[in-house]
Structures are given as C-alpha cells and as structure tokens.
Amino acid sequence: MDSAAEGITDYKEEYEKERIRLAKLWEAYEGQQRDIDEMNAKITGLERELDEKERIIKSLKEVLEMRDKEIRELDIERSKLKHRNAELEPRIESLERDMKHELERFSKLFALAEELENELNKAKEEIKIRDKWFKENIAVFRGLAAAIEDWNLRTRTTDVSASQRKEDMERIRES
Template identity: 35%
Template sequence: MSEGGTITPETQIKELTEKLEEETERLLKLYAAYEQQEAELRDTKAEVEVLEKEIVEREIEKESLEALLTEKDARIRDLEMKAGKSSKQVEHLEPELQKMEEKFTREKDRLGKVFSIAEELDNDLRLAVIELQTRDDWYMEHMSLFEDLNKAIKRRYEMIEAAAEAERQSQHMGRAIAERMEEMVEARAAEMTLDEASEIESTDDSPAASPDATDAETEENEEDEWNWSESVLVGVMEKNGITDRDAFVEFAKSYDMDGNKYLKGSELGAAAVDFVAKDAPAPAEEPAEEPAEAEQTSEDKEPEVVWRNSGNSDGNQ
C-alpha cells in the first residue's frame, strides 16, 4: 500500500496469496476432519452392524432359552404328574410288594427243595450210568448168545412166511381147481344136450320102432331138451302169483331169446309179466315193477341150477 492510501497490485496479490494459503490450509484441515469423520462413521457403521448381529444372536438365544424354559416347564409338570402318579402307585403297590415278598420266600423254599431233588436225581443218574455200564459189559460178554437167538428168531419168521406162502399157493390152486371143475361141469352140461340129440337120431334109425312109439319118443325128447332152474321157476311163479305150472312153462318157451332151450331167470321173468298181463283186465303200473324184482331175484338165484326136463318134472309132480 502506498503512502497515499492506494493498494498496489503487488500488495493485493500478496494478500490474496496469503488468503489463498489460509483457505487452502483451512480446506486441508476440513478435508482431514472430513476423512477423520468418515473413518469414524465407517467404524461406527461397523460397530452398528456388529451390534445388530449381536442383537439378532441375543434374540435367537432369548427365543431358544424361552423354548428351553417352556420345555423345562412342561417336563417339570410331567415329572410332577408322574411323581404324583408314582406316589399313588406306591400306595397301591405296597400290599402287592408284600405279597411278592411272600411269594419270593415261598419260591425260594421251593427252589431249595427242587435243588435237593435235583441232587438226588443226579446221584440216581450216576448209579444208573454205572448199572448201564455194567449191563453193557455183560452184554458184550454174552453177545454171541444174542446173535444166535436173533438168527433163530429170523429163521422162525422165515419159516412162518414160507408156510403162509405155501398156504396161499394151495388156496390159489384150490380156487383154480374149483374154477376148472365148474368149467368142466358147464362143458358136460353142454355135451348132455348133444347126447340127447344123438339118442333121438338113434331112435329114428331103429327099424323095430313103430310110428306111434317113434312120435311119442320124439315128443318126449323134444320136451326133454328144454331146461330151467326149478328154484328160479318156483320163485318167479310165487312172485307173480302163477299157479298153472305147465301152462306157464309152455308159454315161457316162446321167450327163449338165445335159442339154447334153457329158460333163464330174465326170460322167465319177462314171460311171467306177459302171462299175468294177458289174464288181467287192466294191469296197474306197480305190478309191472314186481317182475323186474322177480327177475333180479331169479338172476341172483340162477347159480343154483337143477337140471330137469319137462318129462321128469311131470313125473315128479
């Protein structure tokens, strides 16, 4: 500044420079303070985050503790209830305990008796083992005798089986012989009819016989050729209520279906049905079943064959 009060540019520049330096220094101080504040703010934020995490953890711990407390309270209540029940059960079970103690005492005494019996049985077992060993020794000494006895018993059974087999064979042979005899009897019965036919031929060839005698003998031989079972005939007649024997026999000859001139039970039964039906005015259905029964009866009785001819039967009557 000059003496006249004017400000020179140098002075003004100098003042401005000083102010700039002051403002710069102040700005640097403010920037440093700002950085310091910002660092403190970051630290504060970090502390806040840590504190928030701690708060969350504390809340979690608080909730878990509350849950534990609730669970403990529930357990305590359950334990108290169980304790109450147990006390009541103890009151009720004390008499049972006394009974169990009495039972235990009795079972203990019983077990002692059982143990004594077991000792006695053990002693008896030892004696039995000794006796068995002695018996085995005796058996080993006399084994040959038992083997001979076993062989003799086997031989006895073999002889019995052989005798039984021989008896069965003899019975079989007896049945075979009986069947053979029956076959021979049947064959002989068939030959009898052939012999009668040959006798008829011989009578026809004889020159001394008269015509009337020849006709009579021929009729008799023809009548002799018809055969039947007398017991079956009588049974069929009685079953159907037939009394005229000769008429029924003549009527039944037409029912010889096989043509062997032997009236079987079935043929006699069929003839009896028709013989009764021809005389009855109105035959009922039920009597028709009776000849079938008579037929069965006659067939059952048919093995009892009595060989007769019409001439002999007339003579017997």
C-alpha cells in the same frame, strides 16, 4: 505518482496479505476436508461395526427367545411329569408292597421246595438202600418161598390140583 506507486504498493501488500490469507484458508479448508474424509471413513467403519453389533444383538435375542421358549416348554414338561409322578406314586408304593409280599411268599415257597427236595433225596436214598438190600436178599426169599412151598406140599392134607400149585409157585416167584 508517488501516490500511485504507493497505492500499487498498498495494493500489492494487500494482495499479498490476501493471497497468504487465502492460502492459509485453503490449507485450513484442505485440512478440514481431510478431517471430514477421515471422519466419514471412521463413520463408515463405525456404521459397519454398528450393523455387525446389531446383527449380533438380533442373533443373541433370537437365541435368548429360543432358550426362553425351551425353558417354558421344559417347565411345562416338568410340571406334567410332577403331576404324572404324583399320580403314579401311590401305584408304585402299592406295587412295591405287592412285590415285597410276593418276595416273602416266594422265599417261603423256595424254602419249602428245598425242604421237599431234601426229603425227596432222602427218600430216594432210602429206596436205593431198600432196593440194594432186596437185591442182596432176593435169593434168600426165593429159597425161603420154595422151602415153604415144599413144606406146604408135604403137609397139605387136602388135595390141591397141580395147576393150583403151579399158580401158587408162580405167584411166589413173582413177588
């Protein structure tokens, strides 16, 4: 029985060793399972981040494509404008020359207009002076005309009709 007790003791020891070994294995398994769960959670988070970054990359590529398209369109527009500018440059230069010429003509015309205006003002002043002198001296001229008429009437040898004399008097007064 000794050997049976020894066998049982051996089995118990072996059983205990196996149980400890299995417990350690189970513990290692659970640790690995936790690690796997953590890794899976981390993978899921990283996959979400990756998806988000891929969306950002896609969005940035779209923005980049739109910008490139806009740049191409602007380059085309710039090229058209350069071509249009090259076409219009001679016309602009011609218009500038014409404008300069017309400006010179206008300046001369303006100077002439000022000169004519000055002459007109001077002539108006002279006319005012003449009119003033005439108004101041009209009575003298009328008196002189009347005296001449009177003298003519006295010295005339030919007979002038009364109506003719009246007409002469009126003509003198009107002047």
